[in-house]
Amino acid sequence: MLPKGRDIIDWLIQKYNVSEEESLHVGGMLVKYGYIYPLKEPRSLVLRPDESPYRFQVSRSSPIQYVYLDTIYLAKKNIRKQGELMEYEKERYSVLHKRINHTWDFVVMQAREQLRASKQRRKADRIVLECQEQAYWLINRPPPGVHNVLDVGLERPNNFSARVTLVSGFIAFIYFLFVKYSEQYLNHDPIMQGCLPSNPWISDDTAHWTMNADMVPTPTRLRVERWSFSFMELLEDSMGRREFMTYLEKEFSAENLCFWQACEDVRHGESSRIVEKVEDIYKNFLAPGAARWVNIDSKTMDKTLEGIRHPHRFVMDDAQMHIYFLMKKDSYPRYLKSDLYKNMLAKAIVPQETKKSVFPFMRRQRHSSPSPAQAATQAEDGQAKGAGQADIDRIFVITEINRRTQLRCLS
Amino acid sequence: MCDQTFVAATFGPCECCTKPSPLINIYIKTEPINYCSFCVEVMACQGLQKGETLASLKRETETLKKKLEEERGKLNDVELHQVAEKAEAVGALSIKTKRVLKGHGNKVLCMDWCKDKRRMVSSSQDGKVIVWDAFTLNKEHGLSLPCTWVMACAYAPSGTAVACGGLDNKCSVVPLSLDKNENLAAKKKSVAMHTNYVSGCTFTNSDMQLLTSSGDGTCALWDVESGQLLQSFHGHTADVLSLDLAPSETGNTFVSGGSDKKANVWDMRSGQNIQSFESHESDINCVKYYPSGDAFASASDDSTCRFYDLRADREVAVYQKDSIIFGASTVDFSMSGRLLFAGYNDYTINVWDVLKGNRLSILFGHENRISRVRLSPDGTALCSASWDNTLRIWA
Numbered sequence: 153m154l155p156k157g158r159d160i161i162d163w164l165i166q167k168y169n170v171s172e173e174e175s176l177h178v179g180g181m182l183v184k185y186g187y188i189y190p191l192k193e194p195r196s197l198v199l200r201p202d203e204s205p206y207r208f209q210v211s212r213s214s215p216i217q218y219v220y221l222d223t224i225y226l227a228k229k230n231i232r233k234q235g236e237l238m239e240y241e242k243e244r245y246s247v248l249h250k251r252i253n254h255t256w257d258f259v260v261m262q263a264r265e266q267l268r269a270s271k272q273r274r275k276a277d278r279i280v281l282e283c284q285e286q287a288y289w290l291i292n293r294p295p296p297g298v299h300n301v302l303d304v305g306l307e308r309p310n311n312f313s314a315r316v317t318l319v320s321g322f323i324a325f326i327y328f329l330f331v332k333y334s335e336q337y338l339n340h341d342p343i344m345q346g347c348l349p350s351n352p353w354i355s356d357d358t359a360h361w362t363m364n365a366d367m368v369p370t371p372t373r374l375r376v377e378r379w380s381f382s383f384m385e386l387l388e389d390s391m392g393r394r395e396f397m398t399y400l401e402k403e404f405s406a407e408n409l410c411f412w413q414a415c416e417d418v419r420h421g422e423s424s425r426i427v428e429k430v431e432d433i434y435k436n437f438l439a440p441g442a443a444r445w446v447n448i449d450s451k452t453m454d455k456t457l458e459g460i461r462h463p464h465r466f467v468m469d470d471a472q473m474h475i476y477f478l479m480k481k482d483s484y485p486r487y488l489k490s491d492l493y494k495n496m497l498a499k500a501i502v503p504q505e506t507k508k509s510v511f512p513f514m515r516r517q518r519h520s521s522p523s524p525a526q527a528a529t530q531a532e533d534g535q536a537k538g539a540g541q542a543d544i545d546r547i548f549v550i551t552e553i554n555r556r557t558q559l560r561c562l563s
Numbered sequence: 564m565c566d567q568t569f570v571a572a573t574f575g576p577c578e579c580c581t582k583p584s585p586l587i588n589i590y591i592k593t594e595p596i597n598y599c600s601f602c603v604e605v606m607a608c609q610g611l612q613k614g615e616t617l618a619s620l621k622r623e624t625e626t627l628k629k630k631l632e633e634e635r636g637k638l639n640d641v642e643l644h645q646v647a648e649k650a651e652a653v654g655a656l657s658i659k660t661k662r663v664l665k666g667h668g669n670k671v672l673c674m675d676w677c678k679d680k681r682r683m684v685s686s687s688q689d690g691k692v693i694v695w696d697a698f699t700l701n702k703e704h705g706l707s708l709p710c711t712w713v714m715a716c717a718y719a720p721s722g723t724a725v726a727c728g729g730l731d732n733k734c735s736v737v738p739l740s741l742d743k744n745e746n747l748a749a750k751k752k753s754v755a756m757h758t759n760y761v762s763g764c765t766f767t768n769s770d771m772q773l774l775t776s777s778g779d780g781t782c783a784l785w786d787v788e789s790g791q792l793l794q795s796f797h798g799h800t801a802d803v804l805s806l807d808l809a810p811s812e813t814g815n816t817f818v819s820g821g822s823d824k825k826a827n828v829w830d831m832r833s834g835q836n837i838q839s840f841e842s843h844e845s846d847i848n849c850v851k852y853y854p855s856g857d858a859f860a861s862a863s864d865d866s867t868c869r870f871y872d873l874r875a876d877r878e879v880a881v882y883q884k885d886s887i888i889f890g891a892s893t894v895d896f897s898m899s900g901r902l903l904f905a906g907y908n909d910y911t912i913n914v915w916d917v918l919k920g921n922r923l924s925i926l927f928g929h930e931n932r933i934s935r936v937r938l939s940p941d942g943t944a945l946c947s948a949s950w951d952n953t954l955r956i957w958a
Contacts, residue, residue, distance in 0.1 A: 163627045327646035337899035342943045353661045353944045353958035420769035423786040518699045524722025525739035
């Protein structure tokens, strides 16, 4: 039930203990500045003391929503105009890019989705919405040199409803993404869909873990598919990372991944070794004529080199992010289209489902596995302490060898 | 009465009834008036119509206000469960207890999985920390801390150490050794020092850094090797009860929840509070990120769990039921983020459909409060720790 003009006036009278005349005046100002807007005769911004319906404006979008909306608008414009933005727009776009770098995929997806949806609207609606959107941003982010008309209190109910449409679509899209994510990962959710050949906790058979161990010669199909979900998935799986490194070597850009790994090591490693590691990175990747020189834009390079003079844990962050996004935008999509990946996917195994045992009351023997703690102790002998990536790899190699030896002994 | 009244107290003749009495000095639209309390009440009631009282007017105002806010709410777009109508319904879940880990002599307060998907560490009220191979039920390591109520424990990513802390206001890292004769507690190294109990801890992407939350209202990032404080996070106005690291690409943020009913998102590098969410009606006991890192869930003493999105910067869903009247203490997502497992103080675990918002299943079995639920790293099982001294594995 929508509040009527009369309701609003009465409410104001009660709330402020004022006369009808004053209430009409205050209420009228609220309508004029767009806090309340009439549904009938939207161009006539008065508060009528009768049955006319009104609506309250959506409260100011939070600063974070605003950043997203702004970025999405510019992204759309960028796509439509194929990069031909005004200078001040380009600057703002690049500032925003830095700010929400980590969810850039989301912004581009949103922008593309909005463009696609708008193409499906009737031409008249599309023009109206575009005008609304443009007017909204003209007022809220005026180009340099243009007077900010908000001060003058222009009555533009259109712009407020544009904002409502923008926020509305933005939120609905986010919800849509949750649905998509759960669909994409459904087959990777053992509690919902089960896992092959069987869930070790249910069947007491550890085959599922064996088949998905780090050093298997042939990975499972689900695992290889997962590498295509996102760049992060590929890098987080050590086998996926190795495969990607092999691909990059073929493309003569392996130094990018090596650089990224070295930066990760600085960020997450011991404080005492930061200086030493940063020096190594400089020698190997950044110095002029370095053996594995990485291609970073000059602005980031200058900033990083300046920072290296006083190394700290986060000094490589900008450069690392630059290379990460380079690999993500360029090498990663090409890897997914490459023969290397396609062959891996083709030969990946799909385990057969283990049928339930004929004698369900006989419990299988539950085999133990070598503790990671033990493996580390073995690795420590004659080796400097430190949980670097190489050490962790070694731990899992030893674990795997032990485990296979055990299995062979038991069969 | 109108909002613009000021109340002061003097003594003298009332301007209305002329009797000398304590006067209430008020202003009606900038006109000063000095009446005794009886005459003030009479005047207030003169504004009422027949059949109305001040109370009834106030009620009507509240109703109107609510109606207007409802209308505003309707403007605030679509709900998650509406968009999720298109999603397929979750099939019947058959989740049963597959292991019961007995060995603690007192309430189990916390647990964490090892990256090898079968080992775990658990800590209890009597100061004992046990490392188990949950698959075989073997206890592989045990140590006794000198303090009681070890509320936080975590497994190091390499699998070669564990961290634990609690009422001793510290969080210590203990390297694991398979030498049966070795006293693990001797190698224990204090890393974090707070001024109140440690409620939660987690390693960041390596064994080298530890993130802790504390009853002193702060979170802190520590260098394990040197014990140095790398960054502290101030902003909560009461005990911080839980934290979780974001699984994002740039790996730089974490979320914390506390007794001030707030969930805060922090930048690990600068120590800044980036976002804050306050919609719970009581202490937030647990926070956990959604698998994609774009959202997180919280469990609270107000018996609800809530879902917040970081991009939309708001609460996106509330998981509650009239029949659930006890506080929720812990939450975790299933691998696809479709299911939310929540442990409650009424000894049960409820399984919620994150998208559609309905409760799919209840897991009975524990005989006391659930203190912690955690999904195994490959999503094959859920572990629950309870005040009934046991842990259960569900699959």
